[in-house]
Amino acid sequence: MKKKVNLKSSLLETPTEMVDFPSSSPNESPKSPLFTIINDNKKKSTVSTSKNKKTDKPQPTIAAVKNLGTISDLKDLVSSRLDHLKRHIEHSHSEIIKDLQASHSRLHKRFKIQTQACQQAMDEAEKEYKKMSERVSESREAMQHAKHQSLSFQNPVRKQLIIFKVVLGFHQLSHLELIFERMSLDSRGSTVYYN
Structure with a gap:
């Protein structure tokens, strides 16, 4: 044995x-x-x-x-x-290279998908920014238009005030100025109570 x-x-x-x-x-x-x-x-x-x-x-x-x-x-x-041993090492090396290439392609695809998602989010943010800037510019234009209308309304009122000053004299001027100022404030949207 x-x-x-x-x-x-x-x-x-x-x-x-x-x-x-x-x-x-x-x-x-x-x-x-x-x-x-x-x-x-x-x-x-x-x-x-x-x-x-x-x-x-x-x-x-x-x-x-x-x-x-x-x-x-x-x-x-x-x-x-x-x-x-050399053949075994070469075979292992080729397998490792295949695995690396596969992982590289997976990472490349994932990176491409993430890049596309980021680009889409940037495009959507750009659209929202354009919409907001258009709204701001529209509201600014509306405010300027309202301001011009109120100024154009105030100019005839001032002209009428000057005419009243000349016609009525300066005795009742302070009372009339107060009334016209209240009328101009009322035309801008403020709440004015007349006494």
């Missing part, structure tokens, strides 16, 4: 079971039992993520990992893993 070896402890301790070294030529390096145990533990504990992704190559099989006997095999494995 094999004992489960912790990954940290397996790096520091020699394995209990020694792997038989194949007869190798002097040019080949022997298999490392430590490397074989680490790879076996990794294969058992991790689930391959390449099953769900079509762009990734399938991982090397356990038999292929066990057959790593030379440095060139190890280099090939490392280069294939690096290629796998």
